[in-house]
Amino acid sequence: MLLIAATLIALSLLGAILLLGFSLHGVWLAWQGKRRRQGFALRVRACQWLSDDLLHLELASPWRLPLPRFAAGQFLTLLAQPEGERPLRRCYSLAAWQARPWHYQLCIKREPDGRMSNWLAEQVRPGLRLQVLAPAGHFHLQDGHGPELLLIAGGVGITPMRAMLQAWAERPLGRHVTLIYAGRDRAALAYHQEFVELAAQRADFRYCPALSRDPHAPPDWQGRLDAARLAAVLTGDCDVFLCAGQALLEHSLALLRDAGVAESRLHWEAFGAQALGAGSGTFALHWQDEALQYTGQPSLLHALHEQGVELPADCWGGHCGSCRVRCSGEVEWRQPPAGVLPAGQILACCCIPRAAVQLAPVD
Numbered sequence: 001m002l003l004i005a006a007t008l009i010a011l012s013l014l015g016a017i018l019l020l021g022f023s024l025h026g027v028w029l030a031w032q033g034k035r036r037r038q039g040f041a042l043r044v045r046a047c048q049w050l051s052d053d054l055l056h057l058e059l060a061s062p063w064r065l066p067l068p069r070f071a072a073g074q075f076l077t078l079l080a081q082p083e084g085e086r087p088l089r090r091c092y093s094l095a096a097w098q099a100r101p102w103h104y105q106l107c108i109k110r111e112p113d114g115r116m117s118n119w120l121a122e123q124v125r126p127g128l129r130l131q132v133l134a135p136a137g138h139f140h141l142q143d144g145h146g147p148e149l150l151l152i153a154g155g156v157g158i159t160p161m162r163a164m165l166q167a168w169a170e171r172p173l174g175r176h177v178t179l180i181y182a183g184r185d186r187a188a189l190a191y192h193q194e195f196v197e198l199a200a201q202r203a204d205f206r207y208c209p210a211l212s213r214d215p216h217a218p219p220d221w222q223g224r225l226d227a228a229r230l231a232a233v234l235t236g237d238c239d240v241f242l243c244a245g246q247a248l249l250e251h252s253l254a255l256l257r258d259a260g261v262a263e264s265r266l267h268w269e270a271f272g273a274q275a276l277g278a279g280s281g282t283f284a285l286h287w288q289d290e291a292l293q294y295t296g297q298p299s300l301l302h303a304l305h306e307q308g309v310e311l312p313a314d315c316w317g318g319h320c321g322s323c324r325v326r327c328s329g330e331v332e333w334r335q336p337p338a339g340v341l342p343a344g345q346i347l348a349c350c351c352i353p354r355a356a357v358q359l360a361p362v363d
């Protein structure tokens with residue numbers, strides 16, 4: 001009798017523990033889902049201007065909790081609500097990598113017309129709370145990449161490369177890495193000294209600045225990226241990562257294709273509002289009930305953002321799908337989408353109109 005009672009009590013206890021476990025797991029999953037959809041708050045832990053227009057930020061949990069993990073090269077989406085204005089949403093590459101992150105680092109360029117970067121420049125101070133979405137993006141290192149990595153960065157495009165270098169330094173997997181960093185002079189290269197020191201410490205890392213206007217730099221650092229400089233570092237089994245503004249990106253891609261690098265080994269990400277170059281034409285643009293205009297912006301997404309429609313946009317490069325909209329009217333694709341879209345839908349970051357267009361959010 002006693003044995004049966006003890007067994008029943010033990011089973012009840014086990015059931016209660018399992019039930020509690022499932023409930024807690026459900027709450028945890030729901031909380032994670034909410035964090036992914038609506039974002040979560042981070043606190044500015046430190047901020048520093050690296051130059052006149054480059055702001056380095058460190059963000060941490062206000063409750064001193066670990067942060068979601070990410071792959072080196074991914075970006076963080078910042079959300080902001082300036083007073084009296086529409087909400088802002090911008091993506092910035094994470095500028096540092098940790099296997100178990102306790103803080104995130106960003107390096108943000110203040111653009112003359114950048115609403116988020118200017119708002120941040122005015123508001124930023126230690127303790128400021130920022131709402132963010134979890135790290136995301138397809139531009140990142142993977143174990144399947146080849147034994148040689150060539151990273152090419154221009155300007156603030158160094159941020160994902162710095163994170164990739166940190167991930168590689170912790171887990172080199174026998175790879176050799178070369179970083180070509182293009183800029184006007186050494187003062188324009190963020191984190192330059194870090195890369196110099198890393199190259200001095202590691203025989204499997206080569207650092208090659210490409211300086212267009214720095215007559216006092218070492219001779220092999222002087223000059224723009226050209227075919228000869230590329231040939232000196234390219235090997236047959238090389239994956240190439242590029243992050244730069246439009247001009248350097250196109251120039252580098254052309255050199256790499258001429259050098260015979262296969263399309264499947266090229267991984268690139270553009271930055272900056274003009275990454276696609278200006279579009280053309282003037283067309284009526286209807287967003288739900290709002291009558292707007294397209295006037296030659298690089299994409300429909302640029303036109304919407306300029307006119308205050310903060311359509312979600314996590315990559316600006318046709319990868320994430322967050323700018324997907326329903327569209328009626330003729331459009332031109334300026335860059336291909338990374339996947340197949342349902343009929344009647346487009347990625348606003350990839351298209352410009354060729355006639356009056358009507359756009360609406362996807363259901």
Ligand code: FES
Binds near residue numbers: 315347349
């Ligand atoms: S913003 Fe990512 S696909 Fe358009």
